[in-house]
Amino acid sequence: MEKSLLKQLNLWHQNKEYDKIIAAILEIPEQDRDYDAVSHLARAMNNLDRYEEAVQQLLTIEKQGENDPLWHFRLGYSYYYLSEYEGAVREFEMASTLDPADQSALEFLDWSRSGAEKQKKRARKKAKPLQTASGQSKNNGTGKAPFEDFDFTGFWDDCDYALKEYVAEPPTDELVASIEEELGYKLPASYIAMMKLHNGGMPVNTCFPTEDETSWSEDHIAITGIMGIGREKLYALCGELGSKFMIEEWGYPDIGVVICDCPSAGHDVVMLDYRACGRDGEPEVIHVDQEGDYKITFLAENFEAFIRGLVNEDVYDTSEEDKQEALRKVAGGAFSPLLSELCAHVTEVENIEGIIRAVCTRIVEEKGFFALHADELSTLMYDLQFWLYTKSYPSTDRETYLEAYKSMIAFGGAFGTGGYAPGFITDWLDDRIGQGMITEKDGVLSFTDRALEALLEKLNGFASAGNALEASGLINIAEKIKPFQLVEHDSGNISMILDVGTYKHEVFQTRVDEGFEGNGYDWGSVAAVFLEEKMPHLADIVRFDPEGSMFCAYSGNREAMQNFAIGFKDACEDDAVFRDLFSRAELD
Structure with missing residues (x-):
C-alpha cells in the first residue's frame, strides 16, 4: 500500500471517519488489495458494527495473518460481537500467545470465555421442557392449547393508566392478519390467544430473572406493560409508541417485534426475536438494552415461557x-x-x-x-x-x-x-x-x-x-458539612449521607491490612465511636444504616441530626481527632 494512502487511512481512523476508509479501499480492485489494505478495511468494518463483512475480509488473508497477533485479535473481535464466542476464544487465545503483553486480548479472552459459558448454560436451559403449574412438561406448547392450566386471575393491573394507554378490545382475526402484515412477522399463537383474552396491559408481575447483568439490574429485567394487538392505543404493537416506532426512531434492531416497554422510558425493551426461526416461526423472547449498545440478553424460548416466568417486583424490591x-x-x-x-x-x-x-x-x-x-x-x-x-x-x-x-x-x-x-x-x-x-x-x-x-x-x-x-438551617448546614449531605423525607426522618471513596481515604489506608477499606460500614464504625464518646446523649436518637458504597446516619429528630452532622464533620476535619476515633473503630 502506498505510504500516502496508509497515512490518510490512519488519519481517518483517528477521526473515526470509518466510512471514508471503507470507500477508499473498496475503490482498489480486489486483486490489487494487499494485506495492509484488507486489514484496514476489516478494522473499519468492525468499527461500524459490520462484523460479518469484517470476518469475510479477514478470512481472505488468513494464511498471511497466521502469525500476526493483530489479525487474530481483529477476527476475534468480530466473532465476539457476533456472539460466536467459541471462535472468539480461539482467536484471542492465539493473539495472546503471539503477543503475551497485549492486555486487550487477555481482557477480550476473559469476556469471550464468559460468553461461551453463558451460551452453554442458555442452551441447556432452552433444552429443558417448560413446566406447568402441575409439574407436567410441555414442549413449547406443541399440540397443546396455549396457556393450558395457567390462571390469569389477578394477572393484570387494570389501573386507569393501563386502560387508557394499553388495553384495547380483543383483536379480530382480520386485525391480527393486518398487524402481522404491517409488522412483517407472524405473531406467536400463545401471544394471540392471550391478547384475545385481554388485549394488552400492565401485569402485576413485572420482573423476569436473567443470568446476565443489564443496565436495569444484575439479575433481572423489569417491564412496564405488554403491547396489545392494534393501532389505536399508545402502546399497541402498531401504536404511536409501538414496535415500529421503537425500531425506526430509537434504533432497536430490526430482528422482530417489540412487545414490552420498560420503566427506563425507552432505554430498554423486550422483543420477539425471529433471527433463528424466520418470520413465520416461533420466536424467542429477548431483552435489548440501548444503554449497553443494544446488547441482547436471552430471556425465554417462547412467549408463553416468558409470561410464565414473570415474577413480582417484591422479589427484587430495592x-x-x-x-x-x-x-x-x-x-x-x-x-x-x-x-x-x-x-x-x-x-x-x-x-x-x-x-x-x-x-x-x-x-x-x-x-x-x-x-x-x-x-x-x-x-x-x-x-x-x-x-x-x-x-x-x-x-x-x-x-x-x-x-x-x-x-x-x-x-x-x-x-x-x-x-x-x-x-x-x-x-x-x-x-x-x-x-x-x-x-x-x-x-x-x-x-x-x-x-x-x-x-x-x-x-x-x-x-x-x-x-x-x-x-430550618438545612441550606447553611449543607455548606458546612460537605461532602456529607442532609436529606429530608416525607416520613419526617432526616438523613446524613456520604458517598464514600475519596474523603479521608488516606486515613482508612493506615489499617488496610486489618481489612478496612473506607467503605460505608467502616465509616459507620467511626461514626459509632464518635457518637458514643462525643455525643452520648444522642445515642438512642441518631442511628446508622450504612451500605458498601454509602454511609448513612438518620433520625426523626431534626435538631439532633443537625447537631450530630455538624459535630461529626468538625471531627472529620480535625485530622488528629479523626485518626484517634478511627483507632478505636471496629471492623464490621
Missing part, C-alpha cells in the same frame, strides 16, 4: 434504597455546567436552585425515582428548563432547543435523570405551541407574557419550600 439515592441526588447533586450557567442569570425569582431542587424532590417523593414523564410536575420542569434556556439564548429555534435540552437535566451528571424519552419533550413542546403558551415566530421559540407570568407564579409557590429549608 425501591426504598433507590428512592433514597434519588433524594440524595436531587438534594445535593451538582448541576450540569449548562444548568448552572442558566440559573446564574435568573433575577425574577429568588433561590432558583432551591426551587429546582424542591420541585424535583417532590417528583422523587411521588414516583420513588427521578424521571420526567407527562405528569404535572414534569410539565412544570419542562416549562422551567425552556424558560431558563430561552431567557439566556433568546434566538433559539426548535432543533437547537431539543438538542440543548439533553445537557440541562436529562444527561445532567450528578443532578440528572440519566436519560429521557424524546417523545415526552416533543409532545410537551407541541402542546404548548398548540395552547398558545409558546410562540414560534420566524422559527424562534418563546413563552408568551401570560404563560411566563403563570410559570413564575408557580415557581414562587415552590420558593416557599426552598425558603423553609433555608429557615
Whole structure:
C-alpha cells in the first residue's frame, strides 16, 4: 500500500471517519488489495458494527495473518460481537500467545470465555421442557392449547393508566392478519390467544430473572406493560409508541417485534426475536438494552415461557434504597455546567436552585425515582428548563432547543435523570405551541407574557419550600458539612449521607491490612465511636444504616441530626481527632 494512502487511512481512523476508509479501499480492485489494505478495511468494518463483512475480509488473508497477533485479535473481535464466542476464544487465545503483553486480548479472552459459558448454560436451559403449574412438561406448547392450566386471575393491573394507554378490545382475526402484515412477522399463537383474552396491559408481575447483568439490574429485567394487538392505543404493537416506532426512531434492531416497554422510558425493551426461526416461526423472547449498545440478553424460548416466568417486583424490591439515592441526588447533586450557567442569570425569582431542587424532590417523593414523564410536575420542569434556556439564548429555534435540552437535566451528571424519552419533550413542546403558551415566530421559540407570568407564579409557590429549608438551617448546614449531605423525607426522618471513596481515604489506608477499606460500614464504625464518646446523649436518637458504597446516619429528630452532622464533620476535619476515633473503630 502506498505510504500516502496508509497515512490518510490512519488519519481517518483517528477521526473515526470509518466510512471514508471503507470507500477508499473498496475503490482498489480486489486483486490489487494487499494485506495492509484488507486489514484496514476489516478494522473499519468492525468499527461500524459490520462484523460479518469484517470476518469475510479477514478470512481472505488468513494464511498471511497466521502469525500476526493483530489479525487474530481483529477476527476475534468480530466473532465476539457476533456472539460466536467459541471462535472468539480461539482467536484471542492465539493473539495472546503471539503477543503475551497485549492486555486487550487477555481482557477480550476473559469476556469471550464468559460468553461461551453463558451460551452453554442458555442452551441447556432452552433444552429443558417448560413446566406447568402441575409439574407436567410441555414442549413449547406443541399440540397443546396455549396457556393450558395457567390462571390469569389477578394477572393484570387494570389501573386507569393501563386502560387508557394499553388495553384495547380483543383483536379480530382480520386485525391480527393486518398487524402481522404491517409488522412483517407472524405473531406467536400463545401471544394471540392471550391478547384475545385481554388485549394488552400492565401485569402485576413485572420482573423476569436473567443470568446476565443489564443496565436495569444484575439479575433481572423489569417491564412496564405488554403491547396489545392494534393501532389505536399508545402502546399497541402498531401504536404511536409501538414496535415500529421503537425500531425506526430509537434504533432497536430490526430482528422482530417489540412487545414490552420498560420503566427506563425507552432505554430498554423486550422483543420477539425471529433471527433463528424466520418470520413465520416461533420466536424467542429477548431483552435489548440501548444503554449497553443494544446488547441482547436471552430471556425465554417462547412467549408463553416468558409470561410464565414473570415474577413480582417484591422479589427484587430495592425501591426504598433507590428512592433514597434519588433524594440524595436531587438534594445535593451538582448541576450540569449548562444548568448552572442558566440559573446564574435568573433575577425574577429568588433561590432558583432551591426551587429546582424542591420541585424535583417532590417528583422523587411521588414516583420513588427521578424521571420526567407527562405528569404535572414534569410539565412544570419542562416549562422551567425552556424558560431558563430561552431567557439566556433568546434566538433559539426548535432543533437547537431539543438538542440543548439533553445537557440541562436529562444527561445532567450528578443532578440528572440519566436519560429521557424524546417523545415526552416533543409532545410537551407541541402542546404548548398548540395552547398558545409558546410562540414560534420566524422559527424562534418563546413563552408568551401570560404563560411566563403563570410559570413564575408557580415557581414562587415552590420558593416557599426552598425558603423553609433555608429557615430550618438545612441550606447553611449543607455548606458546612460537605461532602456529607442532609436529606429530608416525607416520613419526617432526616438523613446524613456520604458517598464514600475519596474523603479521608488516606486515613482508612493506615489499617488496610486489618481489612478496612473506607467503605460505608467502616465509616459507620467511626461514626459509632464518635457518637458514643462525643455525643452520648444522642445515642438512642441518631442511628446508622450504612451500605458498601454509602454511609448513612438518620433520625426523626431534626435538631439532633443537625447537631450530630455538624459535630461529626468538625471531627472529620480535625485530622488528629479523626485518626484517634478511627483507632478505636471496629471492623464490621
